[in-house]
Ligand SMILES: Nc1ncnc2c1ncn2[C@@H]1O[C@H](COP(=O)(O)OP(=O)(O)OP(=O)(O)O)[C@@H](O)[C@H]1O
C-alpha cells in the first residue's frame with residue numbers, strides 16, 4: 001500500500017542519529033537512530049520507562065538532545081522550543097495531552113496558533129472561525145461536542161484525548177507525533193485514530209506512533225523502533241518482523257515463554 | 270450499520286438532555302465575575318438604605334474615587350494572577366513612581382512630563398526584572414517580588430532622604446508643565462453639577478482594555494493558558510516566558526499610572542506611600558473571581574472587587590462606625606469569595622477526573 005512512497009529514494013523527513021538524553025545522572029536515552037519518511041509510519045515500542053516519551057519530546061522541541069543529531073530534510077536542526085518544531089510542521093499529541101483544564105475546548109484547540117482578524121492594535125482572536133473549525137474537526141472524529149465553550153476539564157478522558165489528536169492532525173503539516181493516543185479510547189474511537197494515522201500517512205505526512213499494543217502498531221507501521229531502558233533493541237522495516245515476533249519482542253520474548261509456562265502449570269494439588 | 274448509528278445518536282440525544290438541565294448553572298458558575306457582581310449589588314443596597322450621604326451624588330463621587338486608583342491596580346494584578354503570579358511589589362511601586370515624579374520634577378528641575386516619563390521607564394524596568402527573575406529561576410513570584418518589594422521600600426526612604434533631607438517630596442505643583450498633567454491625571458469632570466475625579470475614567474478605560482485583551486486577543490488566551498498550566502502551554506507553542514514578563518511589566522505600568530495620578534493630585538509624596546496596598550489589590554482581584562492558583566478570573570470582576578472595597582470603606586465612614594469594622598467586612602468577603610471560587614474550580618476541573 002505505502003510501498004510506493006517507501007521506495008522513494010529521497011532523504012527522510014526526519015532522521016535521528018545517535019540521539020541521547022541525560023537528566024542529570026539519569027541516562028534516559030542513549031544512541032537512538034531511526035528515520036521518519038514522508039508517507040510512512042514509524043512505530044516506537046517499549047516497556048514503561050523505556051524512554052519513548054523522552055524520545056518524542058526531543059523530536060518536538062521540548063528537550064534538547066544531550067548527544068547526537070536530529071536532521072530535518074537532511075539538514076541538522078536544533079529545536080530550542082516546541083514553537084520551533086511546530087513552525088517546522090511537526091505537531092505532537094503528548095502523553096499528558098498538553099491541555100488547559102479550565103480553558104474552553106475551542107481555546108485549547110487553537111492555543112499557541114490562534115487565527116486572528118482585524119488590523120494593527122485591533123487584531124483579535126477570531127473566535128467565530130475557531131469555534132467553527134473545532135466543531136468540524138471534532139465532528140470528523142466522531143466526537144459530537146455539545147458546546148465548544150465547555151472547559152476541557154469537564155470532558156471525559158477519551159474526549160480529551162480526541163480533542164488533542166484532532167488538534168495535532170489539524171496543525172501537523174509534515175510530521176505527526178502521537179504518544180499513546182489510544183490509551184483511553186474505546187474500540188470505536190481507537191479505530192478512528194488508526195484510520196487517521198493511515199490517512200495522514202496517505203497524505204504524505206511522516207507519522208511517529210507510540211503504543212503498547214502490537215495489534216495497533218503492526219497494521220499501520222512501516223518501521224518499528226524497539227526501546228528498552230533507554231537503548232535501541234533494533235530498528236526494523238515492516239517486512240523484517242511478523243506480528244508474532246513483534247508481540248514476542250515487546251513482551252520481552254523469553255519472559256513471555258516463561259510466563260506462559262508458569263500460567264499453564266497446574267496450581268491445585 | 271445504520272441501526273447502530275441511530276442507537277448511538279439516540280444515546281447522545283438523551284445525554285444532551287441531561288446536560289441541558291445543568292447548562293444554565295454551569296454557564297453562570299463559569300462566569301468569574303458573578304460573585305463580585307452579587308457582592309457589589311448587596312453592599313450598594315445595604316449602605317444606600319442606611320445612609321443618604323452614601324447615595325447622594327457627592328457620596329457616589331467619593332466612593333468611586335476610592336475605588337478608581339485601587340481598581341486600576343486590581344485589574345492589572347488580576348491579569349497577573351490569571352497568568353499564575355503575584356506581585357508583592359505592586360503597592361510600593363506606586364510610591365516609587367510617585368516619588369520619582371516628585372524628585373525628578375522638583376529636585377532635578379525637570380518638566381513634569383519628563384519626570385513622568387522617567388518614572389515610566391523605571392517602572393517598566395522593575396517590572397521586567399520581576400518577570401525575568403521569575404521566569405529564569407522558576408522560583409515562586411511570591412518570594413521574588415517580596416525581595417523587590419523590600420528593596421524598593423528601602424530605596425524609597427533612602428533616596429528621598431538623600432534628595433530632600435526629609436521623608437516627603439513637596440512642590441510638584443510648581444514644576445513646568447504641571448497644568449497639562451493636572452488636566453489629564455487629577456482634574457474633575459462635572460456630571461449633574463457634581464465633580465467626579467478623572468481617575469474614574471482611567472479606571473473604566475483600564476478595565477475595558479484589560480477585559481478586551483483577556484477575552485478577545487491571542488495574548489489573552491496565552492495569559493489564561495500560562496496560568497492554567499505553564500508546561501502544557503509551552504508545549505503547544507505559547508511564548509509563556511514572554512507572556513509572564515509582559516504581565517509583570519503591565520502591573521508595573523499600572524503602578525506608574527496610579528503613582529503619577531497621586532503625585533500630581535496631592536503635589537507632595539510621602540516616602541512610605543503605597544506600602545501595604547499590594548495585599549488589598551490581591552484581595553480585590555480574588556473578590557473579583559481570580560483563583561489563587563491562576564488560570565481563571567476576570568478584569569471586570571477585579572474592577573467590581575475594587576468597587577466593593579471603595580463602597581465598604583466609605584460606607585463605614587458615612588455610618589460613623591468604627592473603622593476597625595472595615596477589616597472585618599473585608600476579611601469576611603475575602604473568605605466568602607475564596608469559598609465560592611473553590612466550588613467553581615472543583616466544578617470546572619475535577620468533575621470528570
Ligand atoms: N524530566 C525528567 N527528569 C528526570 N528523569 C526523567 C525525566 N523525564 C523522564 N525521565 C526518566 O526517563 C525514563 C524514561 O521516561 P519516559 O517518560 O520517556 O518513558 P516512557 O517510555 O514514555 O514510559 P511510559 O510507557 O510509561 O509512558 C524514566 O526512567 C523517567 O524516570
Ligand SMILES: [Mg+2]
Nearest residue numbers: 052053095179
Ligand atoms: Mg510515555
